[in-house]
Amino acid sequence: MIKKEMIAMLLAGGQGSRLGILTQKIAKPAVSFGGxxxxxxxxxxxxxxxxxxxVGVLTQYQPLRLNTHIGIGIPWDLDRNIGGVTIxxxxxxxxGSDWYSGTANAIYQNLEFMEYYNPEYxxxxxGDHIYKMDYEAMLKFHKENDADITIATIxxxxxxxxxxxVVITDETGRIHEFEEKxxxxxxxxxxxxxxxxxxxxxxxxxxxxxKQPGCDFGKHIIPYCHENDRRIFAYEFNSYWxxxxxxxxxxxxxxELIDVVPEFNLYEEYWKIYTKAEALPPQFIGExxxxxxxxLGDGCEIEGHVENSVIGNGVMIAKGAVVKDSIIMNHTVIxxxxxxxxxxxxxxxxxxxxxxxxxxxxxxxxLRADIYGGGLVTIGEKSVVxxxxxxxxxxxxxxxxxxxxYPEGVLASGKAxxxxxxxx
Amino acid sequence: MKAIGIILAGGSGNRMGDLxxxxxxxxxxxxxxxxxxDFALSNMSNSGIERVEVLPQFNAKSLTEHLNxxxxxxxxxxxxxxxVMHPTITYENNSWYRGTADAMHQxxxxxxxxxxxxxxxxxxxxxxxMDYNEVLDAHVQKDADITIVVKxxxEGADLTxxxxxxxxxxxxxxxxxxxxxxxxxxxxxxxxxxxxxxxLIDLLDRTCGEGRYNFVQDVLIRLLPTLKxxxxxxxxxxxxxxxIESYYETNMDFLKPEVRDYFFxxxxxxxxxxxxxxxxxxNYGSAIKNSLVASGSIINGTIENSVIFRNAFVGHGxxxxxxxxxxxxxxxxNTTIENCIIxxxxxxxxxxxxxxxxxxxxxxxxxxxxxx
Numbered sequence: 001m002i003k004k005e006m007i008a009m010l011l012a013g014g015q016g017s018r019l020g021i022l023t024q025k026i027a028k029p030a031v032s033f034g035g036x037x038x039x040x041x042x043x044x045x046x047x048x049x050x051x052x053x054x055v056g057v058l059t060q061y062q063p064l065r066l067n068t069h070i071g072i073g074i075p076w077d078l079d080r081n082i083g084g085v086t087i088x089x090x091x092x093x094x095x096g097s098d099w100y101s102g103t104a105n106a107i108y109q110n111l112e113f114m115e116y117y118n119p120e121y122x123x124x125x126x127g128d129h130i131y132k133m134d135y136e137a138m139l140k141f142h143k144e145n146d147a148d149i150t151i152a153t154i155x156x157x158x159x160x161x162x163x164x165x166v167v168i169t170d171e172t173g174r175i176h177e178f179e180e181k182x183x184x185x186x187x188x189x190x191x192x193x194x195x196x197x198x199x200x201x202x203x204x205x206x207x208x209x210x211k212q213p214g215c216d217f218g219k220h221i222i223p224y225c226h227e228n229d230r231r232i233f234a235y236e237f238n239s240y241w242x243x244x245x246x247x248x249x250x251x252x253x254x255x256e257l258i259d260v261v262p263e264f265n266l267y268e269e270y271w272k273i274y275t276k277a278e279a280l281p282p283q284f285i286g287e288x289x290x291x292x293x294x295x296l297g298d299g300c301e302i303e304g305h306v307e308n309s310v311i312g313n314g315v316m317i318a319k320g321a322v323v324k325d326s327i328i329m330n331h332t333v334i335x336x337x338x339x340x341x342x343x344x345x346x347x348x349x350x351x352x353x354x355x356x357x358x359x360x361x362x363x364x365x366x367l368r369a370d371i372y373g374g375g376l377v378t379i380g381e382k383s384v385v386x387x388x389x390x391x392x393x394x395x396x397x398x399x400x401x402x403x404x405x406y407p408e409g410v411l412a413s414g415k416a417x418x419x420x421x422x423x424x
Numbered sequence: 425m426k427a428i429g430i431i432l433a434g435g436s437g438n439r440m441g442d443l444x445x446x447x448x449x450x451x452x453x454x455x456x457x458x459x460x461x462d463f464a465l466s467n468m469s470n471s472g473i474e475r476v477e478v479l480p481q482f483n484a485k486s487l488t489e490h491l492n493x494x495x496x497x498x499x500x501x502x503x504x505x506x507x508v509m510h511p512t513i514t515y516e517n518n519s520w521y522r523g524t525a526d527a528m529h530q531x532x533x534x535x536x537x538x539x540x541x542x543x544x545x546x547x548x549x550x551x552x553x554m555d556y557n558e559v560l561d562a563h564v565q566k567d568a569d570i571t572i573v574v575k576x577x578x579e580g581a582d583l584t585x586x587x588x589x590x591x592x593x594x595x596x597x598x599x600x601x602x603x604x605x606x607x608x609x610x611x612x613x614x615x616x617x618x619x620x621x622x623x624l625i626d627l628l629d630r631t632c633g634e635g636r637y638n639f640v641q642d643v644l645i646r647l648l649p650t651l652k653x654x655x656x657x658x659x660x661x662x663x664x665x666x667x668i669e670s671y672y673e674t675n676m677d678f679l680k681p682e683v684r685d686y687f688f689x690x691x692x693x694x695x696x697x698x699x700x701x702x703x704x705x706x707n708y709g710s711a712i713k714n715s716l717v718a719s720g721s722i723i724n725g726t727i728e729n730s731v732i733f734r735n736a737f738v739g740h741g742x743x744x745x746x747x748x749x750x751x752x753x754x755x756x757x758n759t760t761i762e763n764c765i766i767x768x769x770x771x772x773x774x775x776x777x778x779x780x781x782x783x784x785x786x787x788x789x790x791x792x793x794x795x796x
Contacts, residue, residue: 035703036719074495075698258705266702267722274700279693282456282718282732283704284684291712295703298457298719299688311703 002082004117006139006196008052009110010043011103012127013060018246020371021380021398021418022346023062029127030065031250032329032347034257034266035310036297038069039244040127041076041275044085048076049271050135052123054083056113058106060090060099075276088113102214104221108206114199122202124195124217130253130264131241132271138235139196145173148201148230149222152194154237164190165218167234175232178222189234191218192241201230240264248374251344254310254327258293280313288319297330304334312347335387342393343377351379352387360392363414372396372416380418425472425557428538428621431464432524432639433548434481439585439667442787443765447486450548452665453750453768455678455687456716456731459490460665461548462696465497465506470692471556473544474504477534479527480548481511481520487548496697507534523637529628535621543624545639547615551674552662553687553694559618559656568654569623570644572597573616575662585667586612587640589655597653600645611655614662617644661686672765672785675731675748679714701734709740718751725755739774764788 016028023031029040040057047055055078059066066087072078073085088110090099100106107114107124114122121142123135133152142150153167161182168177168187179185195217205221212220226232240263244250256262266273280299285291290305297313304321312330317323320337327344334340335353342358345351357377365372372378372394379385380398389406391397392413399419403409411417433450440449450461461478468476476499480487494506509531511520521527528535528545535543542563544556554573563571574589583604590599590608599608617639619627627643636642644653661683665671677683687694701720706712710723717723720735725742732738732749739757747764755761756774763780764787766772771792780786 075700260707267705267720272700273702277698277700279695281458281678281684281688281694282716282734284679285712285715285717285727287714289712291706292710293706293708295705296717297703301684306706 002116002118004054004083004119006052006121006123006135007054007056007083007114007117007119008043008047008123008125008135009107009114010040010047010055010057010125010127011106012040012057012066013063013100013106014128015061016128016245018371019244019250020247020368021378021396022247022250022344024380024398025062026065026381027059027061027063027127028245030062030069031244032312032327033130033244033250034254035295035312036277036330037273037275039130040066040069041273042130042132043125043127044070044076044078045271045273046131046133046135047123047125048078048274050133050137052135053078053080054117054119055085056088056110057085057127058088058100058110060106063087063089069276071276075274077274083117086113102212102216102220104206104209104217105212105215107202108210108215111203111206114203119199122197122199124193124197126193128245129192129241129243131237132239132264132273133194133237133241135194135196138194138237141173141235142196142233145233146231147196147233148198149225149232150196150235151175151222151232152192152237153189153234154192154241155188156190158185158188161185161188161190166190169234173233173235175226175234178226180218189236192237193218195222196235201225247344247371247376247378251327251374251376255308255325257295257310258308278313286319289317304336318353329381340377342375343379345379346381346383348382349379350384352385352389354388355385355391356389357385357391357395358393359390360413362393363412365394365396365414365416367396367416367418369394425474425560426540427471427473427542427544427556427560427618428534428540429468429473429476430528430534430543430545431461431468431476431478431548432527432545432615433461433478433484433487434521434524434527435547435549435666440665440671441668442789443668443671443767444483446483446767448480448483448548449665450480451486451490452549452671453733454551454665454674456675456718456733458694458696459487460551461487461490462497462694463551463553464546464548465499466692466694467546467552467554467556468544469497469499469695471544471554473556474499474501475507475534475538475540476505477507477509477531478548479509479521479524479531481527484510490697493697497695509534521637523642524639525628525631525643526637528624528639529632529637532625532628535625535628538621541621543619543621545617545619545624547664549666550615550662550664552614552616552658553660553690554616554658556616556618559616562656563618563654566595566654567652569619569651570653571618571656572600572644572653573614573618573658574611574655575614575658577610577612579610581610583607583610583612585670587615588612591655595654595656597648597655600640600648600653602640602645611657613640614658615664618656668765668785668787672748676729676746678716678731679729699734710738725757733768761788 012029078085242253283300286303299314303319304317314331318336499506718734741758750768
């Protein structure tokens with residue numbers, strides 16, 4: 001009979017709406033990160049590096065990019081005879097069909113998948129954080145405490161703790177109280193949304209709460225287990241961990257990779273991050289190019305000036321173009337003498353020659369000031385920006401735009417230019 | 425495609441001296457991120473060949489490591505796939521591959537047990553992008569016994585390291601000469617041959633039975649008068665990495681936009697083993713011009729007209745010009761490298777000068793090995 005000590009369930013179905021236009025057509029875990037990676041590469045690599053070789057990936061929102069990226073799991077060595085990676089979308093049942101209505105509901109709908117592997121422990125992961133973590137060490141902690149549930153936590157500055165769900169523990173690490181976004185936090189240990197459950201504990205809770213609408217780990221499963229006196233422990237993680245849930249935090253986490261010795265080091269040999277490699281040649285740096293303080297993916301052709309930026313695979317930056325403090329994702333083409341500052345440019349975008357992005361003073365975004373802030377310009381995938389236009393800050397652009405969309409060749413700060421795709 | 429493939433990767437490449445002391449020529453690193461054999465493998469894969477045999481011999485460690493999984497070239501298959509056949513000792517046979525024909529002959533089962541009517545044979549050190557279907561079409565049209573893919577070299581080029589084919593107006597090969605001093609034509613063999621499988625089996629049985637073991641000498645040249653051998657001229661890029669000069673030249677060719685465009689932007693792509701390295705990183709103080717840089721590299725110095733393979737570290741103040749830096753090389757600070765080929769897995773100390781003088785390319789092996 002198949003027996004896996006611990007399997008992982010990776011929740012990758014969320015939209016990540018605070019990433020705005022970046023997640024318009026792709027799920028947040030499939031968003032590019034750090035030049036050649038996608039966000040989901042981090043938890044998937046952590047799994048295989050921790051010896052967890054059975055991973056269910058729960059998808060729901062816009063899964064195409066995620067599916068093609070994961071495939072049969074070859075980049076992570078998760079193509080296995082027994083186990084490996086399995087994509088778990090919502091499915092139709094005899095009594096009807098249900099979308100995944102919450103994190104725990106999604107797991108509940110895949111009880112059969114977990115039962116097949118007959119695990120002792122189930123690791124619940126999110127697909128939206130950047131970190132390197134040894135889940136095996138966490139499992140050891142879990143076993144040592146004979147815990148029913150172990151929650152990975154990270155110390156955060158106490159003044160920021162009110163943004164998180166915090167846990168209050170005794171000296172053994174056992175959790176006695178939870179506070180969700182407390183106004184006056186009594187602890188600085190924030191939950192990372194990573195859980196190890198004893199399989200029978202998880203199973204019992206999921207089945208008991210199966211009728212709970214929108215059943216969620218943080219809101220329902222953990223409180224239910226807590227009420228039933230389950231042994232819940234906090235595993236303290238003291239290393240780099242970034243939530244890249246907002247455009248600004250996403251941009252900052254990318255920029256942190258550029259530091260001479262970054263706190264989050266991708267160049268370490270012993271905990272590699274794997275990703276699906278495209279068949280791409282090395283990057284070519286042209287005669288007039290100038291590149292400083294930047295990381296670049298494979299297959300780029302750079303003729304312009306790149307400074308303090310993260311450049312994805314296959315990006316073309318033409319002569320005279322300047323890219324500064326920006327993230328340029330895979331296969332985007334930047335025309336001659338274009339100037340781009342403080343921008344997040346998604347995949348397969350074309351920026352016309354002599355266009356300038358990130359000009360003028362700050363102004364609040366007219367569409368969603370809470371999403372498009374920080375002075376950043378965000379350009380959605382497959383967008384086209386015409387030649388010679390001037391674009392301000394806190395701007396969002398999506399779709400094939402033309403000169404006519406820029407009155408007098410200008411898109412002022414705070415504007416949102418979203419053109420719907422007629423074909424879809 | 426109705427063909428199986430054989431890649432001859434046994435050559436010692438001794439004309440490359442120190443560079444092939446560590447690896448067969450088919451395993452030579454090319455274009456910043458590839459090995460020579462990737463081109464033959466990708467061509468076979470892209471032409472739709474599904475069963476490929478690689479025949480290594482000399483210094484096969486690097487090559488075998490590179491081929492540890494066949495999935496990168498799409499050969500990870502249940503039907504067909506990639507077969508790396510090293511020489512083995514059996515009760516009947518205790519010799520190494522005594523030549524290219526012998527290598528194929530010793531692995532006769534691969535030929536006998538296949539059912540595809542044709543075989544594409546190619547050498548592992550040729551750098552090209554070929555659709556072998558075009559070769560097959562020409563082969564069938566001419567009703568040839570053997571088709572040799574040839575490349576027309578410019579007038580005045582030094583052909584003494586090539587096999588030169590003389591043809592009639594129909595493309596039939598009249599003579600084939602290895603390393604001629606006075607070449608009779610500008611057509612050189614690219615080391616790619618197409619032949620009917622049954623005929624290859626017969627020719628190998630006959631030739632090796634007579635104690636002759638070299639495919640070019642003993643089959644192609646010796647039996648030329650008895651066979652219909654035709655030349656198929658490829659118009660695309662072709663070079664091979666068999667001498668230090670041709671190795672250097674081939675790598676430098678990839679700095680030309682038209683060569684990169686041909687290999688890397690036009691479909692289909694060239695495949696290689698994925699190696700999970702992070703993006704290349706350019707710190708403040710770096711200055712790079714007209715160069716190829718592969719993943720995992722960290723650049724602090726100046727680089728011009730060079731090809732930098734994976735995982736290089738270039739220290740502050742170091743200057744690299746017109747050079748090839750192979751994989752996993754650590755270069756300290758304020759070191760100057762000009763007209764050099766730096767061997768892989770090496771450490772070059774700070775404040776040192778390496779330069780190839782008088783148009784010569786210097787091969788640098790410091791043997792300050794990083795990880796052995």
